[in-house]
Amino acid sequence: MADAKAGKIVDKNDLVDIDALIDAYYKNTPDISNEEQKVVFGTSGHRGCSFKNSFNETHILAISQALSDYRKENNIKGTLFIAKDTHALSTPAEISALKVFIANGIKCAVAENDGYTPTPVLSFTVIEANKTSKELSDGVVITPSHNPPQDGGFKYNAIHGGPADTDVTSTIETKANEYIANKLEGVKTVDEKTAFESAQKFDFITPYVKALDEVIDMKLLQGAKLNVGVDPLGGSGIEVYKKINEIYGLGLDIVNDKVDKTFSFMSCDHDGKVRMDCSSPYAMSSLISLKDKYDLAFANDPDFDRHGIVTKNGLMNPNHYLSVAIWYLFQNREGWSKGLKIGKTLVSSSMIDRVAKSINTEVYETPVGFKWFVDGLKNGYLGFGGEESAGASFLRKDGSEWSNDKDGIILNLLAYEITAKLKKDPSQIYKELEEQFGKAYYERSDAPATSTQKAKLKKLSPNDISSKTLAGEEITDIFTNAKGNDKMIGGLKVVTKNGWFAARPSGTEDIYKIYAESFISKEHLATIQNEAKEIVLSVIK
Structure with missing residues (x-):
């Protein structure tokens, strides 16, 4: 609550x-x-x-x-x-x-x-x-x-x-x-x-902004007649958006260009704390309240490695936007080679896998952490790398590397490009993906665990799990090493045809995190979450 x-x-x-x-x-x-x-x-x-x-x-x-x-x-x-x-x-x-x-x-x-x-x-x-x-x-x-x-x-x-x-x-x-x-x-x-x-x-800023047309179709944006709002949330990229307006003449409406060390303009997050999380509907309340004023609006966290996309329908779930971004990029970047893969963390939505299959593109699944995508982006076997926590980056239009860290700026501008080109915003496109691939119910929750239990969870092997079913479906896969790079995930992931859960210990609190998703219903998701706790507890008690 x-x-x-x-x-x-x-x-x-x-x-x-x-x-x-x-x-x-x-x-x-x-x-x-x-x-x-x-x-x-x-x-x-x-x-x-x-x-x-x-x-x-x-x-x-x-x-x-x-x-x-x-x-x-x-x-x-x-x-x-x-x-x-x-x-x-x-x-x-x-x-x-x-x-x-x-x-x-x-x-x-x-x-x-x-x-x-x-x-x-x-x-x-x-x-x-x-x-x-x-x-x-x-x-x-x-x-x-x-x-x-x-x-x-x-x-x-x-x-x-x-x-x-x-x-x-x-x-x-x-x-x-x-x-x-x-x-x-x-x-x-x-x-x-x-x-x-x-x-x-x-x-730092001018060379980056001047090069943006190598990764985003800035000419398309210049010709688009869209009303776009930007809230930098008092972060480090305020001057980036000002420079974008200066160089490209986009007329982005910067709704707040204030730097305030106390972040006194912020709306409190879910727990009542001040947290500049551009993927949180609570922290983003001020910008969401302006959604009817703009065709599209977006925000970033203080170091601008995360993106927050606001459409007429409100703040987009990060997993939803990643799915749309991937769907669009791999069909609209002629300079990308056909063999490029999609980098996703194992706790990101399986909607990405369904989208990838539909466009005949391989998924490269890794443990949590953007560092796992660096080699792929640098050496040209990943076109895109993204995390469920609203962080991603992708290649330039010619297939060369752009940023090997999360780039919330280009993900925001990509939403602008998508809307300008397709005459539909990303939330409308995601609804179409749901109609094609089913509706995904996704949630992260926490469960208590002692330091000893967390240590056990971190070192599990698939053989430790005896369960054959999860929420009424046959378990099709159990793994403790990521499928893409075979690196330890520090926990485990259990998969069925229409759902999955992943469990990882917290590094700072006496809890473990449960990521879960169902393509059936909210009730099915709740069952996955409850059975996930039972499965994990049975092997770490």
């Missing part, structure tokens, strides 16, 4: 004290004997809060030195491009990181005019730099993505422009915690003034 505050503008009394937050960043010191205060690189880097001693200057100094060591050991000598979003802790973290990187002799580039840089723009920049430079470049994105205003985040994007592999982040994580344990002995720094004067001031 949603909190009473859900969908309502955040109360002034609930806003974060930014001064206190930043003060805690510099003054508080983590105790890494406490697991919650250690450096931990999850699927999207290290995240935490300075109030909780999980994201403080000590963490960033240690991570930055560990990353400097990694670059030196791997002979990475090109520019380290540094992006940050609009969270309050992002600028202090940028300063801390620069002090270390410059002290280690690393060539750094930061946004000109102390600006902000979206995650996909950083990825694009690294890819472009490595086309011409003999010395390979990489990047850092300082963002906790859609997390609440008090959180901070730090992510490493490798020389391919995408999220670094687990083996790389594990190395950085281990070394960073060693530096913290040794009271930062061996961490090199320069003063703040020297750090910023030594860093190149770089225009």
Whole structure:
């Protein structure tokens, strides 16, 4: 059940004290004997809060030195491009990181005019730099993505422009915690003034926007007579949309160009917290309320790696939009080779599989995490990679790589292209897909689990499951390694003809997540969810 505050503008009394937050960043010191205060690189880097001693200057100094060591050991000598979003802790973290990187002799580039840089723009920049430079470049994105205003985040994007592999982040994580344990002995720094004067001031945005016509049919958009609204949700890409209007003359109506570290303009999410999640109907209440004003509207989270599409019918479910985007792209990109595959995570909707079969395209299913799509996008065997959490990217029109990280900007502009070309918005197209392939009922829920039970769940094998049926249907497949790349999923997935569930332990809470889908009914979905809990409990109790 949603909190009473859900969908309502955040109360002034609930806003974060930014001064206190930043003060805690510099003054508080983590105790890494406490697991919650250690450096931990999850699927999207290290995240935490300075109030909780999980994201403080000590963490960033240690991570930055560990990353400097990694670059030196791997002979990475090109520019380290540094992006940050609009969270309050992002600028202090940028300063801390620069002090270390410059002290280690690393060539750094930061946004000109102390600006902000979206995650996909950083990825694009690294890819472009490595086309011409003999010395390979990489990047850092300082963002906790859609997390609440008090959180901070730090992510490493490798020389391919995408999220670094687990083996790389594990190395950085281990070394960073060693530096913290040794009271930062061996961490090199320069003063703040020297750090910023030594860093190149770089225009990230203009080259990215100028190149958009290589991935989106911008001429079609220029000729379309659509009324389109944009809400950047106070994020890092406000200037991107302004530059799009400047270069292409689209006349996008930017309904909110405000940067406010407290995000006081946000509607609360389902739990009453402020969370800039552009896939949440609660957080997106303000833009949804304007749906009748526009033919199409869209939003992004603070680092712009996620997309939120609003049509006359309201906010699109991310799974629904991914299905439409895939259906459209693989039939409207003549420069793409016929053998390209569709990258999807194992917890994304099976509507994608049904669409893929109808257009004779193979699905490449992976564990959760966009990093699993990087190799495919870079080396040209994936045309598209997408996650159920509203994150995706795809190739340029000529079949070459664009961004090897999630790009919420091009997914939003693709909705514009689809609507302009087909004279139907993505929600109307999805209804047609439902008429053809059946209606999908999808939901994610949580169930309690101890740390011991979560550890068991993470290491299951298909042989541990004795059940032969699920919600009245024969089980056709059980797997604990993803079908596409055979990597461990850290849980299991159980499949029938008209439904499936996947169970994965949470990395931060005493729960496990159940993703489930039915192509029969809501009642059938509920049965799948209930039986999923029974099946999982029988093997982890």
